[in-house]
Amino acid sequence: MVLKKLRHCLSMNIINQDLLMDFLTTINELMHDVEKRDGFSYSKNNYHLFSLREKYYMDIFNLYTRINDLKKDLERIEVFLRVYPNAKYLTKHNIDKLEYIKYHTEVFFHKIHTIVEVQKLLLNQVYVLGLSEKQCSWDKIKKKLGDVNIRALDVVEKYYVAFEHIIEARHKNTHRAIYNDKDTVDFCGGLFVYKTFEQMNKEVDDNFKKIAPKYFLEYELKMYRKERVNFIKQSRIAAESYIDALINYVLIDAKEIYDVV
Numbered sequence: 001m002v003l004k005k006l007r008h009c010l011s012m013n014i015i016n017q018d019l020l021m022d023f024l025t026t027i028n029e030l031m032h033d034v035e036k037r038d039g040f041s042y043s044k045n046n047y048h049l050f051s052l053r054e055k056y057y058m059d060i061f062n063l064y065t066r067i068n069d070l071k072k073d074l075e076r077i078e079v080f081l082r083v084y085p086n087a088k089y090l091t092k093h094n095i096d097k098l099e100y101i102k103y104h105t106e107v108f109f110h111k112i113h114t115i116v117e118v119q120k121l122l123l124n125q126v127y128v129l130g131l132s133e134k135q136c137s138w139d140k141i142k143k144k145l146g147d148v149n150i151r152a153l154d155v156v157e158k159y160y161v162a163f164e165h166i167i168e169a170r171h172k173n174t175h176r177a178i179y180n181d182k183d184t185v186d187f188c189g190g191l192f193v194y195k196t197f198e199q200m201n202k203e204v205d206d207n208f209k210k211i212a213p214k215y216f217l218e219y220e221l222k223m224y225r226k227e228r229v230n231f232i233k234q235s236r237i238a239a240e241s242y243i244d245a246l247i248n249y250v251l252i253d254a255k256e257i258y259d260v261v
């Protein structure tokens with residue numbers, strides 16, 4: 001699969017720290033206050049002790065932490081791809097550099113898709129749409145919101161458009177076990193030949209060595225990993241900009257909705 005460049009990328013500020021701190025302070029106060037209420041127990045779930053308004057904020061916080069964890073996951077994948085740790089151990093378990101890159105790329109695709117799914121859950125919660133998690137599809141969310149101009153909805157839609165090619169690749173990988181990357185065609189076959197012969201303790205034919213020198217194939221692999229790291233880095237930065245914009249908008253709207261929940 002030839003990875004396309006992102007077709008849309010928002011130029012947005014990072015999360016408004018004052019807005020975020022105000023929200024997190026509210027959550028912190030709620031969590032401390034509930035400890036003083038009758039029926040509170042450190043060994044049980046105390047969700048029932050919150051008022052409707054408090055549950056509204058706590059549920060938003062829960063989804064915020066999920067999205068924030070996903071942001072961290074994207075960054076971790078980039079870190080993993082920059083190095084091939086304990087090569088001897090991985091090789092012993094039949095995990096070569098190309099398979100290592102493939103695995104982490106697949107994980108990245110899945111995380112990009114999971115983000116949009118959690119974003120939809122966040123829209124459902126913030127705008128009190130009343131959909132269950134299973135019902136929380138894009139069409140149902142848009143139908144519920146109608147013609148109301150909501151900036152957060154626009155951000156999620158633009159996120160999907162920007163990463164549609166990655167999300168489609170994720171679907172093929174998940175449902176059909178397909179992972180086609182044409183960028184690896186020129187060297188993966190040759191590396192497979194060398195790997196197979198090494199496992200059989202045999203020497204590769206001299207003619208093959210001339211046609212596909214191992215040092216050249218390894219250089220191609222090195223350049224491929226460098227390209228993949230750069231792609232994931234740029235994709236991560238773009239994803240973070242959408243997420244930050246979404247958090248800004250939902251926190252602003254949540255403060256207004258708070259008074260009517």
